[in-house]
Amino acid sequence: MNVKAADLPPAPGLTNNTLRQIVRVSIGGKTLRVKFSNEFSPSAVTMKSVQIAVSNGGSAINVSTNKELKFNGNPEVTMVAGTTVTSDPISFKLAPSMQIAITIYFGQTSVTLTGHPGSRTTSYLLAGNTAANVDFTGAAVIDRWYFINTIDVQAPSTAGCVAVLGNSITDGRGTTTNMQNRWTDILSERLLANRETKNVGVLNLGIGGNSVVAGGLGQPGALRYERDILNQSGVRWAIVFEGVNDIGSIRNSAAAVRTTNNLIAAYKVMIEKAHNKNIRIYGATIPAFKGNSYYNQYSDSSRNAVNEWIRHSGYYDGVIDFCKTMANPQDTTGIIASFQNDHLHPTAEGYKMMGESIDLNLFVSGKKILQKGKK
Numbered sequence: 001m002n003v004k005a006a007d008l009p010p011a012p013g014l015t016n017n018t019l020r021q022i023v024r025v026s027i028g029g030k031t032l033r034v035k036f037s038n039e040f041s042p043s044a045v046t047m048k049s050v051q052i053a054v055s056n057g058g059s060a061i062n063v064s065t066n067k068e069l070k071f072n073g074n075p076e077v078t079m080v081a082g083t084t085v086t087s088d089p090i091s092f093k094l095a096p097s098m099q100i101a102i103t104i105y106f107g108q109t110s111v112t113l114t115g116h117p118g119s120r121t122t123s124y125l126l127a128g129n130t131a132a133n134v135d136f137t138g139a140a141v142i143d144r145w146y147f148i149n150t151i152d153v154q155a156p157s158t159a160g161c162v163a164v165l166g167n168s169i170t171d172g173r174g175t176t177t178n179m180q181n182r183w184t185d186i187l188s189e190r191l192l193a194n195r196e197t198k199n200v201g202v203l204n205l206g207i208g209g210n211s212v213v214a215g216g217l218g219q220p221g222a223l224r225y226e227r228d229i230l231n232q233s234g235v236r237w238a239i240v241f242e243g244v245n246d247i248g249s250i251r252n253s254a255a256a257v258r259t260t261n262n263l264i265a266a267y268k269v270m271i272e273k274a275h276n277k278n279i280r281i282y283g284a285t286i287p288a289f290k291g292n293s294y295y296n297q298y299s300d301s302s303r304n305a306v307n308e309w310i311r312h313s314g315y316y317d318g319v320i321d322f323c324k325t326m327a328n329p330q331d332t333t334g335i336i337a338s339f340q341n342d343h344l345h346p347t348a349e350g351y352k353m354m355g356e357s358i359d360l361n362l363f364v365s366g367k368k369i370l371q372k373g374k375k
Contacts, residue, residue, distance in 0.1 A: 001207060001218035002040035003115040003146070010140045012127045014109040020124040020136050021102050021145055022055050024180050026161070026188040026201035028096040029153035034069060035086045037149040038079035040114040045147065046078045046107030049131050052092065055099040059124040059136035066132075067092060081110070084149060094153055096192050099180075102148055105131045115146040118171040118208040121178055143177055152233045153201070160236030161201035162187075162363060163229045165221050165270075167242050169287075170206025174345040181348050182206075186355020196364045203232055211245040213262045222266040229270075230277055237363055238274050239320065240267060241284035244344070247302050248294030256298040260305045264313075271315050282362060283316035285323035290334035291343030300333060318362050325357040326350065 009019070034052065038045045053066035069087040071077035079085050094100075123146075124139035164170055164184055172182035188202040205228040209217030218224070221242045229238050243263050250256050267283065274281040285307040289295050311319050326335040326346065334343060339350030346354065 001114070001116070003113045003117060003144070005112075007115070007117040007144055008113065009125055009144070009146065010142055012125070012140070014106045014113070014125070014146070016106065017128060018103060018105045018126050018130040019146065020059055020061075020139070021104075021148055022099055022121050022123070022178075023102065023145075023148065023151065024097065024099050024185070025094060025151055025153065026096065026192065027153060027155060027159060027199055028094045028098065029155050030091060030093060031089050031154035032092050032094055033087050033089045033152050034102065034148065035084055035150040035152065036079065036147045037084045037114050038110070038147065039082055039084060041081055041110035042112060043110045044078050044080045045109045045113075046076065047104050047147075048076050048107045049105040049129070050075075050087065051103045051131050052090075053101050053103070055101040058122075059101075059139055060134060061101045061103075063134050065093070076107075078107075079147075086152075089154070096198075097189065100151070103131045104147070105129045113146050115144055116207070117144055118168065118173065118206075119143055119145040120172045120175050120182070121145070121180075150232065155199060155201075155234065159199035159201070159234065161203050161232070161234045162237040162239060163203040163232050163235045164205055164239045165225060165229050165242055166204075166206035166239075167210045167216075167245055168206070168208035169244070169345060170204060170241055171208040172206070172351070173208055174341045174347055175351055176348050179348070181351060183346075183351040183354035186352050187358055190355065190358075190360060191363060194360050197360050200363045201234070203235070205229060209245060210242065212242050212266050213246055213259075215249065216245045222269070225270055226273065230273060230279065235277075235279055238270075238279050238281040239284055240270055240281065241320070241322065243306055244286050244289065244294065244303070247286070247299050247306070248289075250299040250302055251296065253298055253301075256302040260302045263306050264309050267310075268315060280317040280362075282318040282320055283310040284320040285310050287323045287326040287335050288328070288333050289344045290331065294344060295333075320358055320362075322354055322357070325354060
């Protein structure tokens with residue numbers, strides 16, 4: 001997405017300086033490539049050098065693993081506005097759940113940037129060309145990602161991944177910075193530990209503040225769906241867990257009906273497009289939010305109507321009932337009090353509960369789908 005002014009890098013900025021960003025993978029492999037995006041920047045961005053290494057925690061790297069990425073054989077690449085670039089494949093011993101440092105020494109960069117404000121992970125910025133530094137002592141720090149988009153791993157034919165379309169509850173608002181404890185991280189750990197799903201990766205495509213149909217931050221889910229979900233490498237399953245930011249703007253009964261219908265229509269299109277690519281697609285119900293500013297009788301009626309459609313229409317190949325998992329048994333119009341921050345976003349413990357609630361059989365080929373709704 002286009003990064004707002006408040007989320008731009010601190011001094012000294014990116015131009016002619018070096019940024020080290022930390023990411024976590026799910027499944028491992030021996031060959032990888034990295035995709036970078038300048039899709040939402042108004043002008044070109046030059047990366048003079050890009051290196052990848054195993055993270056040793058904080059800004060430090062395992063220098064013995066450090067490798068330079070190249071682009072059509074060249075260490076330097078310029079991304080013109082509105083484009084992406086993908087590195088040449090390199091051999092790299094990538095273990096499951098490994099944390100990786102991607103270090104970029106920039107040339108000229110854009111005034112506004114393509115990035116991800118909700119990284120929940122600290123990045124490190126130093127002046128000049130410091131890409132070879134073992135650690136970034138004295139660096140400016142910021143919990144954002146810029147330009148990095150995807151790490152593709154060469155995996156066996158039995159491997160696949162699940163791509164998740166979501167908003168801030170998938171992006172991880174309320175999790176612990178640098179602890180990698182979003183619900184998708186919990187799901188990934190469980191998949192890796194399970195013999196039948198150890199080759200299933202998880203792609204978190206959540207954007208805080210994102211909506212399905214209109215408004216919100218970033219391109220609406222319906223618009224970014226093909227790029228962010230369907231066109232990812234190796235996708236065999238998709239989860240759609242988005243809609244609360246559309247519902248949260250409802251203030252009357254007419255808006256409730258209109259929003260409900262628009263969301264269901266968008267979901268139907270997403271389902272059809274997934275099925276056209278032989279991707280199994282699961283719908284996740286929207287948890288309650290009484291006590292948050294989003295809540296009123298009209299927004300809650302829309303949420304309930306959308307959830308009933310997700311559960312019982314039969315359009316989805318399966319249902320992940322986060323609403324049921326998180327519901328306060330004393331008042332089901334809200335989520336469990338001890339597992340929420342603002343009556344909308346879970347705590348780290350709440351995200352753990354969500355990740356642990358998902359039936360792993362959903363990601364085992366040939367297994368009966370226990371959570372499928374009825375048409």
